Amino acid sequence: METTTLHPVVMKLNFPFITRKPSFCGRTLIEGHNTELLHRYVLAIALELKANAADLADCEVQAIRLGGGSASIINGSDLDHLLRLIRSCYHVAEDAPVTMRTCPADINGANMPFYNRSHVTRYDLELYSLEPLDFCTLDTLNYSEQMPYITHGFLRADRRDSMGFVLLYGKKTVSRWGFRHSVLEVTRRPVCHVLLQRCAGADMLDDAAAQAQLDEAAQLLTEAGFVQYLPRRWAKPGCEDKFWQSAANGMDVLAFGLSAYTRLDGMITANTSDLNTYLAHSADYEQITVSTVPAQPEE
Incomplete structure (x- = not known):
């Protein structure tokens, strides 16, 4: 047959x-x-x-x-x-x-x-870029703006290849330190894949400033064991x-x-x-x- x-x-x-x-x-x-x-x-x-x-x-x-x-x-x-x-x-x-x-x-x-x-196996969480104060309240109930409520249990789930963050770069109203801290938080949590999305609209930094943020993110993610497998997409090996x-x-x-x-x-x-x-x-x-x-x- x-x-x-x-x-x-x-x-x-x-x-x-x-x-x-x-x-x-x-x-x-x-x-x-x-x-x-x-x-x-x-x-x-x-x-x-x-x-x-x-x-x-x-x-x-x-x-x-x-x-x-x-x-x-x-x-x-x-x-x-x-x-x-x-x-x-x-x-x-x-x-x-x-x-x-x-x-x-x-x-x-x-x-x-x-x-x-439904067997959803991976999540791309829209965290964008957050200032350091926001990360202090990331695991608590917070109704300000679009701050998320992410339960401690979900971030510490057994399946560690499911969590991904969407981070925003090139945004005028987020300081360089705020963006850097966003990337560093990725490396401190059970996050296995990262999508870097450029800011659009009137709040967008110029190309040179946005590229500087992207370069810094690349350095920090590489040091933490992430690999860039496609432009602006990073993952731990095997989590692409x-x-x-x-x-x-x-x-x-x-x-x-x-x-x-x-x-x-x-x-x-x-x-x-x-x-x-x-x-x-x-x-x-x-x-x-x-x-x-x-x-x-x-x-």
Whole structure:
């Protein structure tokens, strides 16, 4: 009996939502916490996933990423539903990691059971850059600004390859010492991967000053045993983000949701960025596809 080899791919579910968009963020995001809208969006992604499953039956998913914004803004039970749907409709490798970009405030007793049940294996926590005083209260309940409440138990969890921080560099209103302290805190906690994201908008430092911060971060992270495996992405050996690593190495990407970009068989297909169009027609490929162009070869 002849066995058909499945085509390896990685998968991304795009959640372009955020509770409150900070002034330094240049990404196109939908601001606010509209529970009904978020649930409708999950149902729309579910329809898109089902509608495309038969055409992608020859693919095997090697890694899943929940991103595009703060994916944790979605209700935990809805995320669990989507990941169960993916595993029932698609071939997913047994060891495929699931990474979620999350606001640390959502790492709590209400959501964690759903994340564990959904087999979320990695977290990119949006800590950005914090001044030293903020780190003194990192493990305590703090309602000021967007300061997170991260439980002591979660940071000391048995799985030490799951915790990642998203740090912001090149921000005018964060001192050089504040950014340096942010990076040093990474080295003092059970953090195994780090994404350095440049500040955007009016609060952005000039290129030279931003690069100086990036260079200092590189030195501190290297001294702590982190390795830069992709630009501005660092990890302890063996803890690299399989989604980004595979995509950078040319593996095809299946992407679903608003403004999602799929790269498959030498073509890049872009989903609509119009929320109403996506919600109304997510199961109709022709209605939500805005462009299909050849993928550019890597230089």
